[in-house]
Amino acid sequence: MDRLTQESGSASIFVVTSAFVMIMLVGIAVDLGGKVYAQQNAQDVARHAARTAGQAIQVPEAVRGEEVVADPQAARQAAQRYLNGSDMSGRATVVDSETMHITTSDTYETKFLGIIGIEGFAVHGEAEARIVRVVDGAER
Numbered sequence: 001m002d003r004l005t006q007e008s009g010s011a012s013i014f015v016v017t018s019a020f021v022m023i024m025l026v027g028i029a030v031d032l033g034g035k036v037y038a039q040q041n042a043q044d045v046a047r048h049a050a051r052t053a054g055q056a057i058q059v060p061e062a063v064r065g066e067e068v069v070a071d072p073q074a075a076r077q078a079a080q081r082y083l084n085g086s087d088m089s090g091r092a093t094v095v096d097s098e099t100m101h102i103t104t105s106d107t108y109e110t111k112f113l114g115i116i117g118i119e120g121f122a123v124h125g126e127a128e129a130r131i132v133r134v135v136d137g138a139e140r
Contacts (some may be wrong), residue, residue, distance in 0.1 A: 023112065023115075024112070024115070024116070026112065027110075027111070027112025027113050027115065028112075028113065030111055030112055031108075031110045031111055031112055031113045031118075031121075034108055034110070034111065035108045035121045035123065037108075038106060038108035038121070038123045039108075039123040039124075039125070041088075041106070041123075041125075042088065042104045042105065042106050042123045042124055042125030043104075043125035043126070043127070044125070045082075045083065045086045045088050045090070045104050045125060046090065046102045046103065046104045046125035046126055046127035047102075047125075047127040048082060048086075049079040049082040049083050049086075049090065049092065049102045049104070049127070050079065050100050050101070050102040050127040050128055050129035051129055052078045052079055052081075052082045053070070053075040053076070053078050053079035053082075053092055053094075053100040053102065053129060054070070054075070054100055054129035054130070054131050055078065056070060056071050056074035056075040056077075056078045057069065057070055057071060057131060058070070058071045059071075067133075068098075068131055068132075068133045069097035069098060069131065070094055070097055070098065070099075070100065070131055072094040075092070075094050075100050076092045076093075076094060079092035079100065079102055080092055083102075083104065088104050088105070088106045089104070089105050089106070090102060090103055090104035090105065090125075091103050095128075098130050098131045098132070099128060099129070099130045099131075100128065100129045100130075101126075101127075101128050102125075102126070102127050102128070102129075103124065103125070103126050104124065104125040104126070105122065105123070105124050105125075106122075106123050106124075107120045107121065107122055107123070108120055108121045108123055
């Protein structure tokens with residue numbers, strides 16, 4: 001009987017420690033998966049904002065068939081509207097008359113890892129769009 005009373009509680013410590021470790025492993029899987037998803041979302045938003053900016057061209061020149069170039073102010077505004085609608089911060093830059101560059105940034109707030117002090121992960125996206133004119137399948 002003396003032996004049984006000496007070992008009481010040792011299983012409880014093992015169970016509590018094992019449960020904590022399992023919760024942390026699940027937390028790592030959930031939060032790292034969430035970070036990957038948030039990173040992909042930031043990249044997708046950057047791509048779509050770049051595409052939106054690339055559609056802001058100087059219409060008169062394009063209609064006359066002279067050239068197809070970006071309207072820098074309209075391109076920045078279009079990209080910024082898209083970014084604002086996605087609730088993601090970012091920056092739109094018109095590189096030249098044909099190229100727009102978009103960067104995005106966001107924060108993934110952890111679900112489990114806050115237990116150990118990791119509150120979130122920064123995620124970023126980057127994309128570029130280039131205006132091209134294609135006639136009969138060939139870029140001109």
